Every structure is written in structure tokens, then in C-alpha cells.
Amino acid sequence: MTMNRIAGAGWILVGIFCGTGASAVDQWPQFRGPNASGVAAGAHPPLNLSPGNWVAWQVAVPWSPSSPVVWGDRLYLTTYTEHQLETRCLDRRDGKTLWTGLVPVDQLEVFHNTDGSPAASTPATDGKHIVSYFGSFGLVCHDPQGRELWRHPLPLAISGGSYGSGTSPVIHEGLVLLNRDQDQNSSLLAVDVKTGKTAWETSRPDASGSFGTPIVWPRGKGWEVVMPGSVRLKGYDLKTGRENWLFDGVTGFSCTTPVVGDGLLFFAGWSPGKADSPWPAWEIFLGRYDKNHDGEITMDEFSPAERDYVRGLDVNHDGKITKSDYEQVQARAVQSANLMVAVRPDGVGDITATHLAWKFEKGLPYVPSPLFYDGVVYLIRDGGMMSAFEAKTGRPLYSQERLEAQGSYYASPVAADGRIYVASLAGKLTVVKAGGTKPETLHQADFGERILATPAIVGNWLYLRTQTKLYAFGAGSAGR
Numbered sequence: 001m002t003m004n005r006i007a008g009a010g011w012i013l014v015g016i017f018c019g020t021g022a023s024a025v026d027q028w029p030q031f032r033g034p035n036a037s038g039v040a041a042g043a044h045p046p047l048n049l050s051p052g053n054w055v056a057w058q059v060a061v062p063w064s065p066s067s068p069v070v071w072g073d074r075l076y077l078t079t080y081t082e083h084q085l086e087t088r089c090l091d092r093r094d095g096k097t098l099w100t101g102l103v104p105v106d107q108l109e110v111f112h113n114t115d116g117s118p119a120a121s122t123p124a125t126d127g128k129h130i131v132s133y134f135g136s137f138g139l140v141c142h143d144p145q146g147r148e149l150w151r152h153p154l155p156l157a158i159s160g161g162s163y164g165s166g167t168s169p170v171i172h173e174g175l176v177l178l179n180r181d182q183d184q185n186s187s188l189l190a191v192d193v194k195t196g197k198t199a200w201e202t203s204r205p206d207a208s209g210s211f212g213t214p215i216v217w218p219r220g221k222g223w224e225v226v227m228p229g230s231v232r233l234k235g236y237d238l239k240t241g242r243e244n245w246l247f248d249g250v251t252g253f254s255c256t257t258p259v260v261g262d263g264l265l266f267f268a269g270w271s272p273g274k275a276d277s278p279w280p281a282w283e284i285f286l287g288r289y290d291k292n293h294d295g296e297i298t299m300d301e302f303s304p305a306e307r308d309y310v311r312g313l314d315v316n317h318d319g320k321i322t323k324s325d326y327e328q329v330q331a332r333a334v335q336s337a338n339l340m341v342a343v344r345p346d347g348v349g350d351i352t353a354t355h356l357a358w359k360f361e362k363g364l365p366y367v368p369s370p371l372f373y374d375g376v377v378y379l380i381r382d383g384g385m386m387s388a389f390e391a392k393t394g395r396p397l398y399s400q401e402r403l404e405a406q407g408s409y410y411a412s413p414v415a416a417d418g419r420i421y422v423a424s425l426a427g428k429l430t431v432v433k434a435g436g437t438k439p440e441t442l443h444q445a446d447f448g449e450r451i452l453a454t455p456a457i458v459g460n461w462l463y464l465r466t467q468t469k470l471y472a473f474g475a476g477s478a479g480r
Helices: 282-289 304-313 323-335
Strands: 055-060 069-071 074-081 084-091 097-103 130-134 138-142 148-153 170-172 175-179 187-192 198-203 215-219 222-227 232-237 243-248 259-261 264-269 339-343 356-360 371-373 376-381 385-390 396-402 414-416 419-423 428-433 440-446 456-458 461-465 469-473
Touching: 069 456, 074 130, 084 130, 084 138, 097 130, 097 138, 138 175, 170 215, 187 222, 215 232, 215 259, 259 371, 282 323, 304 323, 339 376, 371 414, 414 456
Parallel strands: none
Antiparallel strands: 055 469, 069 074, 074 084, 084 097, 130 138, 138 148, 170 175, 175 187, 187 198, 215 222, 222 232, 232 243, 259 264, 264 339, 339 356, 371 376, 376 385, 385 396, 414 419, 419 428, 428 440, 456 461, 461 469
């Protein structure tokens, strides 16, 4: 996880699924669907779906925050169970497991224990190849029958803040694109989808806090890859990996993925450390946690629940947080800005001052990516606060209107048939009517357990992964 009304052949993958054609309406090929847009053009999923309504099938799946992808009659997802990393293929008509591809690992990456997983990345498919990424291993590719085609091992990922990998692979014009932003040696990697061999790799020395997924954006007669990063957005030539442009001064710790529409690129992000969530002074932080009063804070001085959130402050990974660590994190926050930007295309070099179409600084999402749908850009932020903007001008249609489902949001919004589907971390799915001057709730359902994965919409179906289950809602069910 773009443009809602796309008919160009470059955007519509028309690969073969098991010897039969898979039309665009039968595809949700990567994180957030086509080009990470979150939009299922021509789809008509159920409205009043819930654990007891419109359920065609449901199956138990091991916990991981990765999302399902679909091509033709097959659904793919990644899982982590009993210290095993897996790619699973299900028959999307009945939920039966068709095959499981195990991925051997010598050491698991460090990950957030409650909100993360070593199987956090959503797979990608072009109908012939199913590519999964695991930060503990690298890339692995299967065919639709489950035969392993190739492996591309990578060094163990040490993600920004040691939260674990969050990005997902993308397949475009024969290349697998992967965000490898880490604490050190960050890069954008392109691999040949047929062979698994490196096509190119571009170093990103100023990127260390990015969890977003790459997207592609038309440029002249070709394409460029757009990647968020620490403080900067960047665009790269798809064929060579050459950096085309940078846009400076965005969020310092990026969890979101950009989207495109109406000829513009939209990025929105928020991270702690700015005016709306400032870091406390070092003396205050030290006084709160330095239990042995030695002037530094070791990990055992935090509660188990706190350690997952603060270990990113240990910049040099020596097991303790010092004043130097803390000041480095604060310095990066000073360079960044929490905002939403609309960027014009075809820039070269530093385009910060020349290609900004508009910006907005309120109602920003931490984890959910923005949604462009029918000329409007939508945001959902923690607290259940929803905003909408006219895409071409940035004119707010509404700002920070509260939904009934409050709390945190990790899943990104998706859209089809004039509706927007948003899922809260606490497990409430809200269906909002697209457009208007305020969010009109059409339906809400409580699934009774956490939802971190973004729903997938294919034809008349919607697939939703919760903490312990994978649901299929749609045609052939007993819904009404």
C-alpha cells in the first residue's frame, strides 16, 4: 500500500493464475491492494458484516499483524507459530489450507512483543510468484502450487527502535522492491522476481526510522519508486535505483505508506517528540526511571511492558540509555515535522520548496496510511479521529471528527463501493460513507479481539484478520 480510477495497463496486473486469467477485480496483490492504495475499484463487499453476519467462513490462524493478499482463488498470508516462520496459501472459497512454506531461521529479529511479530510483513504476488519477506531471514518466493522458486537471504534486520520489521515487499515490472531501512546500513533493494538475484540496491544513509512500504509513481514514460524515511521522502528511478529527488522535513519515525491520486503524491505521518507529544527533558526522564541513581538507565529499570517502547532510545545498542542517546533522539525530532504533504510530480534534487502543493498539520496518523478515494484524501488517527481533504487543493472537508470506535488504530483504511472500512486496535470495524462534510457511520461491528492487519477487498468479498482468526465475508454466505 492508488489512484481510484486507473485503467492503464501498467497499473493492472493481468498475470495467469493456475492457467486461468485473474481479472483486476480478483486481485489484492500486496499490502493495501494495488500500489498500496487501499482501494478496490469495482468491488462490492458486504456492508453489515460482523462475526455473526455475512460470514462465508472463518479459520483459526496464528497471531501476526500481516495482512492477507489475494490472486484468483488463492489467498496468501505470513504466520509465526512455535518458532516457525511460514507463508500459507488458503483456498479463498472455503478457507482450507492448500500449502505451507516454512522458512528456516537461525536467529529471530528483535520485535515488539505485543504489537509486532517476526511475520509482520504482508506478502506480494503477481499471480506467478508469491514473495514473502521476513526480517529474520530475507526474501523467499513460491509458485501458486507451493514450490519454492528461490531464496534471497539477507542479514538479520535491526529495525529502527528495535520494534521489528514492518515494511512489505512490492512486485512491479518484474522487480521485487523492498524497504531495508534499519538502524544502520539502510537501503532500497530491487530483486529480479524470476531469479531472486539483486537487480540493484541503493544506500539510504540518512534513513533509520522507516516502516512504510514502497510505492510506484509514473514519471515520464517510466516509473519511480517512492519511499518514506527518517525526516525525508525520496523518489528513485525504478530501473536503476538512482535517487531522483528528496522532500525534506517530514516525520522522523515513519510508519505510514504514501498514496497517489489526482496527479499528486500524499504522505502523512506522526511520531512522538514534537509539540503535540514532546519528549520530556532528560533530567525528568532520568528521575522517573533511574532507580539506582547512577545517571543512566538500563533496560531492567523499566517494566516489561515499557521496554518494547523505550529500547529505541538506546541508540548505540549497549543495553542502557544515556544522556548522549537521549539527546541524539531529540536532535532528530527537531529536524522532523508531523504533517501531511501533497507533492507534485517530476521533481529533481531537493524539491522541498518547489513541489509542495499543500500541507496540513493536524489529525495525523501514527500507523495507518492515508487513503485517496474519489478525489478525497482520508486520515484516521488514534482516538478514532477522522479527517478528509479535497485532494487537489487540500481544502478540509472535515477535520478530526470522532468516530464511536475510539482508542488506537493500526490497520489502514480501505475503500470500495462508496464506503470506507476502518478497524480499531480494540477490534471494532466501522464502515463510513465516503464523501460529505462529516463521517457518516453506516455500520459498526465489534470482533471482540485486537485487529492490526489491514482488510483485503476482492470482488464481493472482504477478508479480515483478527488476533486469532481469518474471516471471509461475502457471496455464498448466509448473510442478508
